[in-house]
Amino acid sequence: MRFVCRRLLLFAGALVGLSLLVFALLRILPGDVAAVVAGTNATAEQLASLRSQMGLDKSYAAQYGDWIVGLLHGDLGTSVVSGKAVAAQVSSHASVTFPLIVFSLLIALAIGLPLGCAAVLTRNARLRGVFHVIAIVAGAVPALWGGLLLILLFSKGSGLLGLLPSQGFPDAGWSAPLSALAALMLPALATGITAGASIMRYTRAAVGDVASSQAVDMAMACGMTRRQAVLRVALRLATPQLVSVIGLTFAQMVTGVMVVENLFALPGLGSMLVTDVGNRDLVAVQSELFLLAAFFLFLGLLVDLLHRALDPRLKNATVGSGEVLA
Template identity: 60%
Template sequence: MKFTLQRLGLLVVALAVVSVLIFAAIRVLPGDVAAVMAGMNASPARIAALRAELGLDEPLVVQYLSWLKGVVTGDFGTSMLTGQPIAAIVAGRAAVTFPLILLGLAIALVLGISLGCAAVLARRCWVRSLLQAIAVVGGAVPALWAGLLLILLLGSGTGVLSVLPTQGFPQDGWASPGRALTCLVLPALTVGIIVGASIMRYTRSALLDVETNGDVIALAMACGMTRRRAMVTVGLRLATPQLVSVVGLTFAEMITGVMVVENLFALPGIGTGLVTDIGQRDLIAVQGELLMLAAFFLVVGFAVDVAHRTLDPRLERAA
């Protein structure tokens, strides 16, 4: 409990520091923020009106405290382009991005853990070498290139098999779950194959570490288990804390990693939306979106720390 409260306190402090950095980064952009948002041909009257509307004529401390008060109450501001609440816009985009990440992560776990175990348990040297080569090549393939290959192989209308859609997302979102899920299959495969290669390497390394740096596997085999069963039932369980850390951090990194994939498959997710808002100079929306992304990264890190401590009692005893 003490560890959890300490981590929770650090999470709150980190969020406060990040909010200051994001607020300052938007304010130190070259030129006037209102002038940037209003556009190159805006009149001085329009810029002055926008400054007053956004509260940019107030002192910076007052601006920050006003924004922070809104963030605490769930009000991240209003988009200057659409007039919609930024929280609602991000929630709609998250309904595309997070299912994509979860589906891609599920594919990555199935591929990574199974092939990682196979790379350790394979008896033939050439099989182990082949699996290691697959892990290296899979992790080195750019997401854009992998997505294009999958489109050429499975894309509807353009691919060899022509079975899956390659562009867009249903207008009614998850009201049509079958169509929505089908639209995410190819992007999730793109993400899953690349991330799965990394998880495969971590799984193989963790299992070999359990086997070589202890007598647990030998003791399990002395109790009558085969090496395969000992590695899968005992070794994989002991390697779980390491894999949880890797998967948790990978999950957080995939938020920004799917940006290329979302643009390639024309998905209206967080990555695509953030790029669009930056290009259209909707800086207030960008400010809120960056804070939400940073908060997500920090919350995932907090959850990984707590889960790691729970799964590995040795950390508690060492403390």
Template identity: 60%
Template sequence: MTFVLKRCAAFVVALIVQSAAIFVCLRILPGDLAMVVGGTSSTPEQVARIRQQLGLDQPYPVQYWNWLSGILHGDLGTAQLSGASVAGEIADRLQVTLPLALMGLAVALAIGLPLGVLSVTSRSARVRRGLQIAAIVAGSIPALWGGLLLIMLLGRGVGLLGVLPSQGFPVRGWHAFGRALSSLALPALSVGIIAGAEFMRYTRSALLEVRDSDYLAQAMACGMTRAQAVRTVGLRLAAPQIVSVAGLTFAGMLTGVIVVENLFALPGLATLLMDDLGNRDLLAVQSELLVLTAFFLFMGLVVDLVHHALDPRLKAAASGGADGADGVADGTDGARKEGTR
């Protein structure tokens, strides 16, 4: 419980620090929102009146406190150019970005986890070497180039096979479930293949660390092959590292799909952020950046808590006990039962 409270306190402190950094950095940028709202034909008096209405004439500490207090009351502000609620716009755009990140993570796991295991358990040196080279090549492909290759191969109307839509998202959203799902397939593959290559390398590295451990040796002594021991006991031992990578990969996808959303013309959160930034609507941008930052920090908090729950060594360090190996020993107990069948 102490560990959880400390991590939650660190999350709150980090979020406050990040909010201050976002506020300061956006105020350094050139441009005047009041002039953008007023238009090129507005007089200096009109610009001054708009600046007063938006609260931009107040000192920076007052502006920051007004923004932060509004967030604490659930008000993320209003987009000045569209007049829409920032919270509402973020919620609408998350209906695209969040499923895209989830689908990309599913693709990454489907590729990275089995191939990572195969790169350790395969008896063929050529297969192991080939998987290592494939992971390096796929992981080094830029998302833009990878997306273009997938469009040329699978994009409907322009690709060789032409089986999946390559542009846009249904106006009805997820009410047209089939069309919405298919419109996210190519973008999810674009980010998932690249992330899957990285995930395969992390999985391979984690399994190599535990391959020669006493727990796997005990599992093989119970009748299991090395490949079986790696797939059962080894994956259990490497689970904390794999979960950590999966959580941070998901957070990175949600905050890093700007290129993919623009390439496939998806109305996601990254596109909204870039549009507002280009229109100098900094009052909306600061809230959108804070939401992305809060999500990234929250995923880090979740990863830490799950890692702490899965890793018996961290539990033992926190409790000061000597029972840290009990959770790992459960994996060898399961291996013993498997070997005696």
């Protein structure tokens, strides 16, 4: 419990520091938000009234305090451009982004774990070389370029096979689940293949190290075949390392997915953030950036706790697993 409490306190402190950083960085950007919203023909009186309405006439400390109080009450503010609640906008766009991230991770796991274990189990030197080349080539292909190749091959209208849509998301959203899944298939493949190659390399390295240890020899001495010993013993012992890798890969996929969203014209968090930054929507951008960064911190905390729970050797450690990995 002391370890959990310590990690939660560090997490809370990191959130406070993160909020200060986001707030300060957005305030030093050039330009006047009120002038952007009011337009070029606005008078000085109109600008002053708008600044007062948006709270920009207050001190930075007061602005920060108002923002934090709103966050604690679940109020992310109101967009000065669209006039809509930022929380509602984030929720609407997250319904596209997070299913896409989960879908991409499932594809990455379906590729990385089996191929990584197969690379350890095979005794054929040529086949091991093939697995090695696959991991290097697939991992070196940027998700954006991979998405373009998938569009040329599988998209309806312009692709060679014309199987899947390549642009947009259905207006009905998840009320039409098959259409929604079809719209996410190509972007999920573009992100998942690259992440799967990374997971494959880590799986091969982690399971391969355990496969040459005494634990696997003991399992084989007890009557298991090498395949059974690797899949039942080595893979289980390598699970704590793989959980850390998968957690970090999941966090990295968030940024990768945001790039891919623009390629496939998906109304996700990436397109929303780019639009709000371009519009100088300060209220929306600071809340969106804070939520995304807080999500990264939460993933790190979750991986840290899972790693410690899965690896009994860390119970008496004086540092967290994230510090051990660093």
